[in-house]
Amino acid sequence: MLEWLPPALDADLVEAFDLTHFEYGVLFALADAPDHTLGMSTLAGYANSSLSRLSRAVSRLEGRGWIQRSQSISDRRSTLATLTEEGSEVFHRAAPVHTQTVKNLVLDPLTKAQRRQLHEISRRIQRAIRDEEGWQPDRNDRRSDSDRSGRQTDGGPSRDVHGPES
Numbered sequence: 001m002l003e004w005l006p007p008a009l010d011a012d013l014v015e016a017f018d019l020t021h022f023e024y025g026v027l028f029a030l031a032d033a034p035d036h037t038l039g040m041s042t043l044a045g046y047a048n049s050s051l052s053r054l055s056r057a058v059s060r061l062e063g064r065g066w067i068q069r070s071q072s073i074s075d076r077r078s079t080l081a082t083l084t085e086e087g088s089e090v091f092h093r094a095a096p097v098h099t100q101t102v103k104n105l106v107l108d109p110l111t112k113a114q115r116r117q118l119h120e121i122s123r124r125i126q127r128a129i130r131d132e133e134g135w136q137p138d139r140n141d142r143r144s145d146s147d148r149s150g151r152q153t154d155g156g157p158s159r160d161v162h163g164p165e166s
Contacts, residue, residue, distance in 0.1 A: 005105070005106075006021060008101075008105055009021040009098075009101060009102070009105070011101075012097050012098075012100075012101045013094060013097060013098060013101070016094070016097050017090060017093070017094050017097070019090070019094060020057075021098075022047065022049070022053075022057060023057050023060065023061055024091075024094055024098055025046075025047055026043065026047060026054070026057055026058065026061065026067070026081075027061070027066065027067075027083060027087060027090065027091040027094070028091065028095075029043055029046045029047070030043070030067065030081060030082065030083035030087070030091075031083055031088060031091045031092075033083075035082070036082055036083035036088065037080050037081065037082040037083075038080065038081055039072065039078050039079070039080055039081075040054060040055070040058070040069075040078070040079045040080070040081055041078070043058075043081055058081055061087065064087075065084060065086050065087070066083070066084055066086055066087030066090055066091075067081050067082065067083060067084060067087055068081075068082045068084055069081055069082075070082065106118075
């Protein structure tokens with residue numbers, strides 16, 4: 001199952017948007033980030049990815065006009081990734097496709113009790129894999145430390161990786 005699920009999650013997104021599940025996750029993180037912007041290191045932590053893998057994905061998304069990279073004003077060594085208006089539109093069109101795919105493949109085959117068990121089992125496995133969770137979008141926490149280009153993007157509280165539907 002662990003080998004079959006990622007390509008199954010990719011299939012509908014790739015067909016409809018030429019977008020992998022990993023790239024969708026990048027758009028998801030930026031869509032919920034303050035000012036739709038995160039530092040690349042923070043984004044890599046969220047995506048559980050190496051900077052090189054993330055950079056390749058961001059380059060592809062940037063080439064499509066969905067993400068724009070810029071240098072951080074507060075730390076010239078850091079690169080920021082910002083979701084463009086076009087990227088936001090694509091994300092909002094892709095979100096229902098992703099949600100339906102997760103529902104069809106993961107949630108619908110399970111009973112309500114099994115979904116609760118899956119949630120608890122997943123949380124325990126995640127804690128066993130790593131003690132510290134990376135940055136995760138927080139719909140309730142819209143802190144604004146300073147302007148977009150100078151804001152620190154080190155993260156906030158952790159939650160489920162792709163929102164309530166995953």
